[in-house]
Amino acid sequence: MKGDSIRDLITIESENGEQLSFEVEALFDMEGKSYALLRSDEQTVLMRVKEGKSGQQLIQISDQSEKESLLDAYQIAVAASPAE
Template sequence: MNHDEPRDYITIEDDHGNLKEFAVEALFDMKDESYALLNAEDETIVMKIEGEEGNQDLVGINNPSESEAILSAYQIAVEHAPAE
């Protein structure tokens, strides 16, 4: 993975014990929940942020349709309110 841009990176272990590095693309709130948008070279995932500030964990979203709905809603929001 190319680290030319200043970003936060995290390593995630999948169910099979494989490690993969992801860039934190965005942190956002939706429906009273907090989420992280993570990007690797060939994959984009959304994870839920749980816990209090200073002691937070990323939790996988096991329901693919829920994850896709959250990602779609995020993309629509970005398209309608792009960053300056």
């Protein structure tokens, strides 16, 4: 990630306990659920945002077709309303 970024940063612990840092690329809702698109130099990750008693939690999306549908919808929305 570049040092001059203005995006929010988040740290996630991987399944093997490794700390991974990501920039929050986008937060969006679809079909009543909230999602976060996270990006690092090495990867882009899409996760579900779940409200819990202790705040928000990020939940991994294991269904590949759900991920693809979400990313397709996100790309269509961005193309229809590009940032300046």
